[in-house]
Amino acid sequence: MDHPPQPNDDPTTNPTAKEDEPPSPPPTVLDLTSFQLHDLDSVELPPSLTELDLTTNRLSSLDPRIGHLSNLKILSFRQNLLTDAGVEPISRMMSIIVHNVSLGNSASSFLVVGCQELVLRDNQIRKIPDVSIFKRLLVFDVSYNEISTLNGLSAVSNTLKELYVSKNEECIAVEELYLSHNGISKMEGLSTLVNLRVLDVSANKLTAVNGIENLNKLEDLWLNDNQISSLEGLSEAVAGSREKLTTIYLEHNPCAKSPNYITTLRQIFPKIEQIDSEVFA
Secondary structure, X not given: OOOOOOOOOOOOXXXXXXXXXXXXXXXXXXXXXXXOOOXXXXXXXXXXXXXXXXXXXXXXXXXXXXXXXXXXXEEEOOXXXXXXXXXXXXXXXXXXXXXHHHOOOOOHHHOOOOOOEEEOOOOOOOEOXXXXXXXXXXXXXXXXXXXXXXXXXXXXOOOOOEEEOOOOHHHHHOOEEEOOOOOOOOOOOOOOOOOOOEEEOOOOOOOOOXXXXXXOOOOEEEOXXXXXXXXXXXXXXXXXXXXXXXXXXXXXXXXXXXXXXXXXXHHHOOOOOEEOOEEOO
16 A cells, blocks of 8 residues: 655655755645555654645544644545544534533634535534634535434535535435525535425525425425526426425515516416415415
8 A cells, every 4th residue: 555645745854855955845735645545653744734635545533633724725535434523523522612612612613614615524413513623615516325314404504505405315305405595606406405495595595496396395495585587497496396386485575576586486386385475375
């Protein structure tokens, strides 16, 4: 097996380096893809890292040193052996922060709370970990796991723009999904949730409705408080549930100011019983 690359080549420890050479700048990226690592004991993790790629290894737990990489922006554990117990330290970090804040201290300054992209794709995770410590998270990927419940998504940062939960086979049983107030800008990874009856993606940053056209059991669809500009294409976007939907919320979107707003929605959804706060007999 190849030895994992070290992130720097310090002249003080490298006898082949020339004494008059200026020191190398601190490393910012460490790519350990496909080294089949079981742990990171032999790997140096300098505090300057902004990106750490651990894709396709044999890791079953998080190295505690990762929690001290305060500059880290991108962290990938794709295709490893992480279980719920393996990612539990993320939740424990949050508990530490809450505890210290309650004591008037700040623990977050040395934790990797600024991470913007966290990839836990293709592991053995059964529940979504508490990632609420990541206040700047933009991308969160827990697809291709064994997740059986979507509880925990409500704690995801309100800065989130991309969320991937697809191919969690057990999730096909989910009937109600609440993703409001999460800053989501695009609906993705929902097409496999074929038993959804209630979908709440209100108060996000959606500009269009997509990715749910094959969901044919939807009864309640909450899209209010987004940035959806037009009703054009809505019929196709919800084609699978047009005959099933009884409640839709679209208020506080630009499209809600469209001429004949109510009439258009009633034409699209023949069995609609409620549009926003207006209930029909």
